[in-house]
Amino acid sequence: MTVTRLSDYKPFTHDIGHVHLIVNLQKKCSITQLRMELASCSGESSPLLLNGDSNLALISITVDSVPLGKDAFTRMENGDLLLHSVPARCVVDVVAKSAHGIHAKSKEGILHSPKHPWFPTYTQCEREGFRKIAFFPDRPDVSAIFDVTMVGNAEHFPIMLSNGEKTHEAVLKNGLKMVRWHDPVPKPSYLFAMVAGHLSKMEGEFTTKSGKKVTIGMWKPAHIHHAKYHYAMRKLKAAMRWDEDENGLEYDLSTLNLVEIPGFCAGGMENKGLIIMGAPYMGTGYDKPNPESLSYIHSVLSHEFFHNWTGNRVTVTNWFETMLKESLTTYRDRQFYAYDKAHVLERIYSYKNVTWSVTDDDGKPLKPNRYKNPNDVGNSYFKYCKGAEIIRMLGLLAGEETFKEALSSFLKKHDQSHTGIEDFMSHVEEKTGRNFTQFKSWFTERKHPDVMVDGRWDEKAHTYTMTVSQSGTKSPRHFPMVMGLLSQDGKEFPLHLQGETGKGAAIFRTLEITKKKQIFVFEGISSKPTLSPFRSFSAMVNTSFMAGAGLDIEDLKILMAHDSDDFNRWRAAQTYIKISSQLQREEEVRLEKRKQERLQPRPSAPT
Known part of the structure; x- marks a missing residue:
């Protein structure tokens, strides 16, 4: 198996301005005629590598309308096509025959179902499916404007769809039909699509x-x-x-x-x-x-639509940057879900997904969000919700409005271009005036930090000292902790840190955790408080709601009844139910043991 590493990545040698693709659809195969307008990045004649699948049959190839002989190119073992030298500016035409894959067995290329005549013929090109259709630089950092002409039997393919907007439709001779589509926005080949059928x-x-x-x-x-x-x-x-x-x-x-x-x-x-x-x-x-x-x-439909900007108009440089398109889009669809449904439902959904997905099927910690040395580029895919939570944490640290402005300006700055997570982080740092170097370890390290919170109330000084400790990672992580303090009757204390100046204090505080151990002292806490930690699942850390935050059963009751954060009310209730069920089981075991003891025959008295 070919090993693909981030260090192996090199920019493509040519720019492609326009692609004209004609697809002659048949039931089990298609003939593709692809014309590409090329310009060498070096400004000189140079080799040209076109990706192709080993099962893609080459019919002909021309450069500036001149057919190439067999000594002018090399068909490589993996199916790629290497043209030994092409002019600095030229037009390359390649005709190929593509065998259709079987639906539900193959996952990329042109797919059909031989068992069901009514089933449409369709394509799936992410990540490397286009090379099964035509010879082309099938990589995410090569974008071009596509004009696609689909030709097929009108009886078999009465509807023919492709990217962009339909510009022409006509009935041809011999029962054939032609439909032409134009996509004005440059896109990489993995976003190419066709669907044809009834x-x-x-x-x-x-x-x-x-x-x-x-x-x-x-x-x-x-x-x-x-x-x-x-x-x-x-x-x-x-x-x-x-x-x-x-x-x-x-x-x-x-x-x-x-x-x-x-x-x-x-x-x-x-x-x-x-x-x-x-x-x-x-x-x-x-x-x-x-x-x-x-x-x-709601979630899947909105996710695919939001890719129009995060993934399509602004796409990735290489497949190691999947976080930029998938996690950022998941973050956006989660934000929309919170707006359209309820914030607490979105937080519960994300909490369950992240909690479920922090380990793989073997119980090992989930792979880091961005590999430098994977065994295969496909491993750069990871749990979408995990990456979305990393972006959400960054947003909490940057400030909601500031982060929203940074995201919007980033997308407009990189519109119709290829970019990566470093560019995104640099842009956020520029717009916020912050340094998030420490935060970037979330992208590269496997483990989540184990967090313990200990609180001490000083009755005389009316202060609450909260100590936050983290462990389990190579170096301390940078993450937000949104928290609150409740009195025994359920009222929320205004949170004023010792040494702060100015009037007014909020009942929600977003604290930044950056060290292995940090101490926060809150003033004006007139009675023993109950801590409401990590409100709205503010950080993707490992912590117990009770042992990890110093809470007891009475604290859970207070949070369930009075916490203004609905997520923590829900989590307190879940914890309370779990503990109550455990106590009930223990009591049932104890009663059963006593019952069995009473049924045991008494030993007879010695004679």
Whole structure:
């Protein structure tokens, strides 16, 4: 197996301005004719490497309309095509034959289902699927404007969809049909998509803030009669409006198509202008929707749409930067869920996902968020929620409004370009005037810190001294701790740190933890307080709600009844139920033991 390391990454040798792709669709294979306009980055003639799958058959190749002989290129063992030398500026045409993969068996390339004639033919190109379709630099840092012409039998492929906007449609001779699509936004090949077959749709319309009309098509295989997309349509429009209002990010095309593919290999795929969705995540299969199923539709649908900016218009330099597109998009879909549903529901959802995903299937700590030396580039994928929580912690440290402005300006600065997590962190540091060097260890280290909180109330001085200790990592982590203090009757104390000047104090404080041990002294605490630690799951750390925060059963009762933070009220209740159940089991065991002792025959008295 080829080892791919971050240190091996090198920028591509050429710029590609425009791609013209003609796909002649057939049932089991397709003939692709790809024309690319090239410019050498060095300004001189140089070799050109085009990625290709070993099963992709080369039919012909020309440079500036001149056919190349076999001595002008090398077909490599892995399927790649190396052109020994091409001019500094040229047009390369490559014709190839692509065999279709089998749906549910293959995960990339052009896929179809031989068992079901009604099943649409579709593509999946992330990460390396386009090289199974055509010879091309199939890497995320190479973007181009795509013009795609799809040609196929009108009976077999009555509907033909691709990225961008449809510019032409015509009926040809011999029962053929042609549809041409133009995507004006440069994109890498992993965002290329096609769907063709018998499809029907539900149509909607959205008007952007600038007044542009967007036609929304939610497509399904024609044989599916019970698809109900009304909820999905409503939530998609809500996500589009929220992204405009909250982040100033407007959808950029006049068409947005979504296609449901039963048995799709993922929840969804964010192809530019042509999102492919797994069947459950648009509504099919839920005859009687419940809160959980609606939550799945809400999260996955909004996630794929939000990729339009975080992943599509602003994409990654290489596959080691997955955090920038996937975790940042997950953070955005979580923010939308909190806005559209309830903040506490989003926090509970994220807490459960992160708690579940901090170890892998073997019980080992989850892989770091960004590898420098993986055995395979695919290992740079990680739990989306974990990365989203890292971004959320950064937002708490930077300040909510400041971070929102930094994120928005970062996306506009890098619009239609390739970037990475270092660029993002540098931009946040620039906009906030902060140094987050210590925070960056969240991206590279496996373990989460183990945190203990100890509190001491001084009755005479009316102070509360809180000691926060962390361990279990190579070096101390930088993370936020949002906390509060409650009196025994449930009132929240204003939180004023010793030595602070100025009037007024909030009942929520965001403390920055940067050392192995830190001490915070709060003044004006007139009675023994109950600590409400890590409100709204403010940091992704390992800590027990009781032993790790010095709480007892009575403290849990106070938090359940009075905490203004709904997440901590929920967590206190969960902890209380767990402890009560454990105590009940222990009592049942004790009673059973006593019962068995009474049933034991008494020893007879000695004679």
